[in-house]
Amino acid sequence: MGQLTASGRDTAYVWVGRDTGGQPDPAAELLCQAGRLLLDRPMGELVLTHGPGGRPVVRASDDPAGSVGLPVSVSRTAGLVVVAARRAGAIGVDVERVRPLPALALARRWFPPAELTWLADRPEAGRAVDFLRLWTAKEAVGKALGQGLRGGGLRREMPPPGQPWQPVPGAEALWVGHPELGGDLVLAVAVHATGQVDVEVVQRPGHGVAAVRSASVERTSLPVVVRGNWSSRCSTRGRL
Numbered sequence: 001m002g003q004l005t006a007s008g009r010d011t012a013y014v015w016v017g018r019d020t021g022g023q024p025d026p027a028a029e030l031l032c033q034a035g036r037l038l039l040d041r042p043m044g045e046l047v048l049t050h051g052p053g054g055r056p057v058v059r060a061s062d063d064p065a066g067s068v069g070l071p072v073s074v075s076r077t078a079g080l081v082v083v084a085a086r087r088a089g090a091i092g093v094d095v096e097r098v099r100p101l102p103a104l105a106l107a108r109r110w111f112p113p114a115e116l117t118w119l120a121d122r123p124e125a126g127r128a129v130d131f132l133r134l135w136t137a138k139e140a141v142g143k144a145l146g147q148g149l150r151g152g153g154l155r156r157e158m159p160p161p162g163q164p165w166q167p168v169p170g171a172e173a174l175w176v177g178h179p180e181l182g183g184d185l186v187l188a189v190a191v192h193a194t195g196q197v198d199v200e201v202v203q204r205p206g207h208g209v210a211a212v213r214s215a216s217v218e219r220t221s222l223p224v225v226v227r228g229n230w231s232s233r234c235s236t237r238g239r240l
Helices: 028-037 103-110 111-118 122-143
Strands: 013-020 046-050 056-060 069-078 080-085 091-097 175-178 185-192 199-204
Touching: 013 091, 013 175, 013 185, 028 046, 028 056, 028 069, 028 080, 056 080, 069 122, 080 091, 080 185, 091 122, 103 122, 111 122, 122 175, 122 185
Parallel strands: 013 199, 069 091
Antiparallel strands: 013 080, 046 056, 056 069, 069 080, 091 185, 175 185
16 A cells, blocks of 8 residues: 555545454555545544445544545455545445356346346356446445435446446436456446546455556446444544
């Protein structure tokens, strides 16, 4: 992390780390490090809190109004935690491990007809991955909107998965994409943006995922929702 420098461009930063379920909480640690980098403040001066709509935010402790908050997003899957942050606006992230699952049966239950049709036309060998790409996109978009999957989020139609960013149907200036992590992982990132956004995926030692630094991309998600009112000093105590 110390080798990463925040650019002046609109960049969605994504950190990937190992999650052993113990203390200190790696998600809190990564959020604090993100705040230190992107807000240019010592970690002792940062607070983890929630903004409007329940979105997690890192802000300076001497800024109670939150006028200079850093939008962040967190996702966990077995043994892994992913944190995303972006200075320029809302961001959502979701990650899932690829595993055997009844993709068509689940899509028939949860997804809108157009997505079910698209999935049924996909090769059977990769259908579980395609299902998870749609699912993680819904999660990431819901988090960027600050509402998770509430209010029919699984029925919210996603664009066909791919890179670079794809516009979310029916949502103005909302984009979702799937940066490559490799291995058995599916990652989705969603942003509100009207211009070019870069994505930078940063390896944290020990998580076993190769580091990826993407080229800039032109503007051209199983439910996990963080709820409740909380605020804590930037520390590695407790779990988010």
